[in-house]
Amino acid sequence: MIKTVTRDAFAKINLGLDVTGTREDGYHLLRMIMQQIDLHDTLTFTVKEPVDPGSGGVIVLCDESGLTPAGGDNLICRAVRMMKETYDLCADVEIRLTKRIPMAAGLAGGSTDAAAAFCAVRDLLLPEVTDRELMQLAVKLGADIPYCIAGGTRLAEGIGEILTPLPPMPECAIVLVKPEAGASTAQVYRALDALESYPHPDIDGQIEALAAGDLGGLARRCENVLEIITGGSLPIIGRIEDYFINAGALASRMSGSGPTVYSIFETEQMAEVARGAFLQTEMAAGCRTFVCRPVR
Numbered sequence: 001m002i003k004t005v006t007r008d009a010f011a012k013i014n015l016g017l018d019v020t021g022t023r024e025d026g027y028h029l030l031r032m033i034m035q036q037i038d039l040h041d042t043l044t045f046t047v048k049e050p051v052d053p054g055s056g057g058v059i060v061l062c063d064e065s066g067l068t069p070a071g072g073d074n075l076i077c078r079a080v081r082m083m084k085e086t087y088d089l090c091a092d093v094e095i096r097l098t099k100r101i102p103m104a105a106g107l108a109g110g111s112t113d114a115a116a117a118f119c120a121v122r123d124l125l126l127p128e129v130t131d132r133e134l135m136q137l138a139v140k141l142g143a144d145i146p147y148c149i150a151g152g153t154r155l156a157e158g159i160g161e162i163l164t165p166l167p168p169m170p171e172c173a174i175v176l177v178k179p180e181a182g183a184s185t186a187q188v189y190r191a192l193d194a195l196e197s198y199p200h201p202d203i204d205g206q207i208e209a210l211a212a213g214d215l216g217g218l219a220r221r222c223e224n225v226l227e228i229i230t231g232g233s234l235p236i237i238g239r240i241e242d243y244f245i246n247a248g249a250l251a252s253r254m255s256g257s258g259p260t261v262y263s264i265f266e267t268e269q270m271a272e273v274a275r276g277a278f279l280q281t282e283m284a285a286g287c288r289t290f291v292c293r294p295v296r
Contacts, residue, residue: 003124006042009040009101010295012108014032014253015206016206017032017226019192029157030160033156033207041116045121045124046093058093063099079114079115079117082137083126086137106183107260108147111142111144115148116148118145119149131149134149135149135150153167153168153169173272175262177244181236183230189226192229195228201224219250222253224253234259247277249263268291
């Protein structure tokens, strides 16, 4: 028997990102406001019984040449294998991936694809498994994956796995700019650890602004402590932010460990005009750009 399901895997931005400490095992303690946006990958999962009992492979067919090929170490394959091992499943799984979210961008592109894999295998073979059970399993693979399963607007604490629902982000439009240069998440955190102190975002103020539906108040408090490190090594991040603030953005900040910059505009028309003008500048060389909306 063959079963198929298609899922969209949404990117995220960090409206606020604070590092509050380090656990004994080396994981960083975080306090973040996470927001899904409608930029997404599309994954189609096909499951069938294997020809040989006790076997069952995983193959990913992808239009993005940089993804680790079938049977490799990418998060999609690892998520499927984790589900098969945990629940003793015997099935061949083929995944067709249309990749739109830039990789190594601070947008949770790998984590959201893995979240789609956890959910798809559950939907096809284990409908009795709850989202909470999936999230408890998924955190073993990556701290962002539980959020990508939950989605929406959420406060994330711990290493990112303690999630509290928040009121949805007010309607707006978001310009994403992904510079060509990349950033190593591990190196960014190591460099942050070496600092004696750094300013912390007003996460509580952002929560209050969300509760009031105050887009301006939310935007004024957007901040990311990791930008101290990534922005210092990649000055183009600050240049992009300055450009979009001068173009009318309510906020322009880096997402995750970078290097993607998001800029919040009140309307899609304003966002499209600003993006179009940016594409005419020398800064745009090598950049990928998108206009998105929050997923509510």
